[in-house]
Structures are given as structure tokens and as C-alpha cells.
Amino acid sequence: MKRKSSFENEDNVKQGAWSAEEDKMLINYIQLHGEGNWSELSKRAGLKRRGKSCRLRWLNYLKPDIKRGNISKDEEDLVIRLHNLLGNRWSLIAGRLPGRTDNEIKNYWNTYLRKKVEQKQHHNSNIPVKLRIEAVNDSVNTMSLIPTSCDSQNPFASTPQDDRNHPWTLQDFDITDLLMSHEDYDCHFRGCACVEIPLHFADEACMINDVVGETWYENWKINEYIPL
């Protein structure tokens, strides 16, 4: 375990790496008296540390239920999905991962996962996808699904119908437009959509949600993946 050397600042307050002795003092004190009131705790435990520093050390490193070691694939997937939903709200994300701390999740994201996700998004943004949209008759605001770069005619005005009598349309989408359509409009579409991905991309174990994300499912959904 690596440790930075510690030092005392001008206020006689210790900063930097915690020694094994300090860890022991903090653990012993909390086992006897419990956590809370950290600045007082620091004094009573005989630590020349700021209360804040004691709290951080305890919550991020010393607390008994902290899970140490590599983050599993399942945990990694969960972090990615939660970050997609919640953004940089590390404490909320960590709250869903028993034994993991917000600091650990944040570090893991910043040093590893962010790059991985960005690479994946870059890869997926190059996949030419088609989106087949089915609308039920009372859908409102269906046009909001159609990006401005596409034909602005109502796609359901004179389109064929499927075996469930749902009108459908097939259009080429730029994946960025597709994602933007959720963010830019109040979408009240009710129906289904199918993503068509060229077969040679499908070989690469690519899931629908990898391509279009999971963030725009309020009133509609993608329910099918059709290799071309």
C-alpha cells in the first residue's frame, strides 16, 4: 500500500498520508465511542488531524464494511448505467454498490471507465443505424422523434402498416441526432421502435442500448434489434 509522507503544517495539524499508528488510534476510538462530531473526535482520540480528515479516512478507508479489491464486471456495468442516469453524483452511485465508496467510484471513473465509455461511444457513433418507428394512433408529438436533418414530412401520413395495423416508417438516423431527440424535445410518443444495425456490426456483440443509450425511455421504448 502506498502512502504519501505526512507533515505538520503551521497550525500543528498533520496532513498527508496516515500512519498505521494513526489508523489504529482512529479505529480504537470509534469502536469505543462511535462516529460523529469529527473535530471533537479528533482531539479526544489524540490525533493531530482535522475532523474532516478523520471523517474521510474512516469513511473511505477504515470502515469495516468497505470492500477492497478490484471492481467486478457487474459492478462496472452498474456504475456505467448509473452514471448514465445520474451523472457525477458519486455518493448516489456508490450507495448502490455495497462496500464501495464515492471516492473509489469517482477515481475509478476518472482514471479508467470514462475513457472506456468514450471509446465505446466513439465506436458506436460510427455504426449506421436505421430506426423503424411504430406509432399507435393516439400518439402525440411523434414528430419530435424525427431529427431536423431528416425529412420533415410526417412519416406516418402515408406509410405502410405492419401486421398489427401500426403505421411504421424506416429512416436513416445519425446516432447523435437520435440521442439529441430525447434531450431537445418533450417527447410524448407512444409506440415502439426497432433498431436495425448492419450485420457486420452485429458480429461485435453490440447491444441496442450500447448504440442508442438508455436515457430516452420515458414514453416509448426500443424493443427489437434487427441485424440487416
Place this chain on the structure above:
DNA sequence: AACGGGTGCAACCGCAAACGA
């Protein structure tokens, strides 16, 4: 072996919210 750039991660900082007198 020595050096330097890149990386990981513990710890710190600043701010805002919560709390209590």
C-alpha cells in the same frame, strides 16, 4: 542504472446544505 512521462488513487480543498443555539 538513470531518467522522464504517464497513471492511480489517497487526501485535500472549497462550497453548500443541514443543524443547533
Place this chain on the structure above:
DNA sequence: TTCGTTTGCGGTTGCACCCGT
């Protein structure tokens, strides 16, 4: 209501380690 203190959070820093040259 105001004010001081504590707590919690996310962003940032900087040391130790790794690895290529």
C-alpha cells in the same frame, strides 16, 4: 431570523509507482 459549526459532496492535487527509453 441570524449566525456559527458540522457534515457531505464533487473537483482537484500531488506523491508514489510503473514502464518505456
